[in-house]
Structures are given as structure tokens and as C-alpha cells.
Amino acid sequence: MAAGTLYTYPENWRAFKAQIAAQYSGARLKVATSPPAFTFGQTNRTPAFLSNFPLGKVPAYQGDDGFCLFESNAIAHFLSNDALRGATPQAAAQVLQWVSFADSEIIPPASAWVFPTLGIMQFNKQATEQAKEDVKRALTVLNQHLNTRTFLVGERVSLADITVVCSMLWLYKQNSLLNKCQIVCHISQFISKVLAREKHVSHLFCSVRPA
Template sequence: MASGTLYTYPENFRAFKALIAAQYAGGNVKIAPGFVFGETNKSETFLKKFPLGKVPAFESSDGKCITESNAIAYFVANAQLRGADELEKAQILQWLSFADSEILPASCTWVFPTLGIMQFNKQATERAKEDVKASLQVLNTHLLTKTYLVGERITLADVCVCCTLLHLYQYVLDPSFRKPYQNVNRWFTTIVNQPQVKSVIGNFKLCEKMAEFDPKKFAEVQAATKGGAPKESGKKEKKEKKPQPEKKEKEPEPAEELDPAEAALAAEPKSKDPFDELPKGTFN
């Protein structure tokens, strides 16, 4: 069984994949103490091991370094989670790709503005909602006669797809929106209530009211992540913000392909917990 250290900020759904896989495998995976996003992962020591400076990142107890959440989850998983045969292994990879390419972009576009960490765009959000519906319909049809996505037992497909859906089910998939997807709802609640999953994410509470974009919250979160006051401070604020060539120095971030949440977190004041400014989650 794998053992080692996982570098991540709190409540990172990508890191949950590996932590849950380790629970099933009986591995000893510890979260790096004192990790500060935007500081620890930019340090020389960290970059020597993980040149892109991205998290989650994993270092095994014998010094092997792995990046990318799906790869880390695969490494710390056991044989059951990885699939019983070559076909199952391929099907698991199929669902991992589906989660990353079909579910995740739409989830970020829809959910992140409601958390105040991304600007709202009505057209993009409506398109994202349709993309989410399409993905849920694919899952719903597949799960009509199945308990799990691949085979007869939980695999990495269930773990990783479930983790990718967490923000949707937590913030925006209210009862009326999720009602047509009963098979997915049944499967999702089955997975989040597994002891190995609950030990990582805590008791999960399904969304009761769809979160919406709040301009005031957006201004507050953006000001907090940039170390300033909300925009109403007037002309002084604007004058101080005009010398923003400095922002361009900080913009290696897109080159690293950080998602908008991580980009916002990178700008957090270093002494704070990265999620202090975001709405409190229901994972406990």
C-alpha cells in the first residue's frame, strides 16, 4: 500500500480523489502540514520536486513525486479501485476523462461565480447549465441498470466522477434541477455515504436552494484575494490599481493552467486559510 505526503489547500475536491482512494487501499497518505497555497508551492524546494508548482502534488515515503489528481489517486489506490481486468481499467479511464472534459469545465463556469471567485457571464452560465444537463443525462442512462459506473464494486471511476460533481451537488443542483436524474442522485448519495468517502469529505448536504451570483460578494472576495478593499473606495483605489503592470508579473498563473479558484487562492494573503473568504462548505 502507498504512503506519502499530499500537498494541497483545504477542501480541494481534486485532492479528495487521492485521500478517498487511500482510505479504500489502507494507505498512509498525510496532508502536508503548514501548506500555504501561493507560497509553499512557489518555493524553490517545492518546484525542484514539482516544476509546475501545481497542487495536488504527492511525494511517496521513498521520495517518488507524482502530479495530477487522477494519477495520484491511481497510485495510492488498490487493485479493486483500478479495475478487475483490462476492459474495466479502460472504462475507468474513460469516466475519468469524461469527468475532466465534460463535467468539470461546466461546473467551474456555473459554480465559481456563485462563490464570488469568478465574474458572472449569463450566456456562459446558461451554456454551462445545458452542458451539465447533458452530462447528467449520460450518467443517468448509464446508471439505469447499474449500481456503480464500472463493474459491480466501487472503482476510481466512482470516486473521481463523484468528487468532480461535489460542487454542483453542494451549491447549484437544487431539488427541481436534479429531479430528472434520479439514477445519478441515487448513485451519488450511495458514494458520498460510503465510510471511506465520509472520512474525507464529512457529512455531505445536498443543495436545497440554487446559489446565484452576488455582485457584492464578488467585489468583497476579489478585494480580499487581492489584499484591498471593495471597489467602492473610489478614486484612490483606482489610482493604486492603475499601476497594474505588476499584475502581469503575477500572470504566469494562466500558463500553469490554474483553474479560476486556484488563481484566486494564489492571491490570498499568505497567513490566511485559502478558503476563509469563501462561503462555508457543508463538508465537515
């Protein structure tokens, strides 16, 4: 069973994928988000950190045995168990399908929509309208898939569900955005089910109220 340390800044939705996967699988994960263990912007620019994690990005994982990984999908995969990864070749491929879907269909437009509302980017009406449409399109596909299923792959929670839920975190934090999106209840129910089974991490989403 994996054991190690996850370096990240607090409330990092990418790190949540790994943290939730570890909770489900039982991997022993220490999370370093603050001094002295880790200071984002400083520690990740040191030569020691960069020698293990050349991009200087977080989350970054170092096992107790020295094994190093960057890229959140890889870390979450490593900290998972076979059930989360997909126990058959078909299930494993479907898990990767939805992980890619989250990265390529949800994250870009969701970020383009949410970041201006957080004051991180300048607001651009045309870009925001396009982003909303793109988010709606992605969530419509997701909602349709969940019309007849409880989870994205198979009959139990997988890395697909964890990844997709985490990718929607900021959409849900900005609650009113999803209400405007007129999301059908399948997605909200889906999120509740993915998060409900794991009591240890529910506090990470305590500020989120599904629409």
C-alpha cells in the same frame, strides 16, 4: 502499500479523489494543508517544492520513499488498489473512460456554472445558460448509464465512481443548482452509495446534501 504525504489546500475536490482512494485501498496518506507543513501560495512556490513538482500545482504527492507525483488523477491511481483501478484490461479502460468523462464533460461546464455563484468569476448570462445545458447533457448521460447499474464500472466502487463524485462536489455544494438541473434520483443514490461505504471520509462531504 503506498505511504506518503499529499500537499494541498483544504477542501480541494481534486485532492479528495486521492484521499478517498487511499481510504478504500488502505494506503497510508498524510495530508498537509496548513502551516507549518504546507502553506498554499507560499510553499508551492519555493525552489524545493518546484524541483519536485515543476508546475507548482496541488495536489502534489510525495511518497515516504521520495517518489513524487503531480496531477490528481495520477496520484489517485497510485494510491488505489487493483480493484479501484479496474482488475481487468477492459475494466481498467472503462475506469479511465469515466475519469476522462469527469474531466472533460463535467468539470468545465460545472465550473463555468458554479464559479460566478461563488463570486470567483463575473456572471455572464449567456455563458451560464450554456454551462447549464452542458452540465445537463453530461449528467443525463451519467444518469442513463446508472439506470441499470449501481456503480459505473463493474459491481463495486472504482476510481471512476470516486472521480465522478468528486467532480460533482461543487455542483452539490451549490445545492439549488442541482435541483434546477432536475437530476433523476439515480445520480443521488449513486453518490450516497459511493460515499456510504467509506466512513472515514464522509466528513469531507458533511456540508453536501444530495438533491
